[in-house]
Amino acid sequence: MVAIRLAALCLLSLLWPAGSAWALDLVVVVNPGCAVARLTRDDVINLYMGRLRKLPDGTAARPIDLLTSSGQEKQQFYQRLLSRDLSEVRAYWARLTFSGQASPPVQAETTEEVLSLVQRNPGGIGYVERSRSDARVRIVFELGDK
Numbered sequence: 001m002v003a004i005r006l007a008a009l010c011l012l013s014l015l016w017p018a019g020s021a022w023a024l025d026l027v028v029v030v031n032p033g034c035a036v037a038r039l040t041r042d043d044v045i046n047l048y049m050g051r052l053r054k055l056p057d058g059t060a061a062r063p064i065d066l067l068t069s070s071g072q073e074k075q076q077f078y079q080r081l082l083s084r085d086l087s088e089v090r091a092y093w094a095r096l097t098f099s100g101q102a103s104p105p106v107q108a109e110t111t112e113e114v115l116s117l118v119q120r121n122p123g124g125i126g127y128v129e130r131s132r133s134d135a136r137v138r139i140v141f142e143l144g145d146k
Helices: 002-015 041-048 073-082 086-099 111-120
Strands: 026-030 062-066 106-108 124-129 138-142
Touching (some): 041 138, 062 111, 073 086, 106 111, 111 124
Parallel strands (some): 062 124
Antiparallel strands (some): 026 124
């Protein structure tokens, strides 16, 4: 009986539409003292890919990224934002870092650390699940499915 249930669960996981049930409701957040009310998708891409070093209000940007081992947030963030997987993002940053053109975002181990770093830095910008966002940060961009 247990084997039948296990087989049914495995089959169900194969048939379930990829990403739809497990998609996280991710938002981009900034320090609440930041004068930026909204960011565009292009703004977020350029900030996280090292092309912009300042937020639209002129504050020096400090993008904060999650470590890959932190869960699905990082994978879904880059997939939805850039339509790229993490190996492509890592290769991009390896080229930029090696050439001395830019440094990758600060790495945080947990969502709690992202929230704390954004709160402590005037130019802090990070991504978290909407349900984890609180008064320490302000939402400036919502990542829909791409």
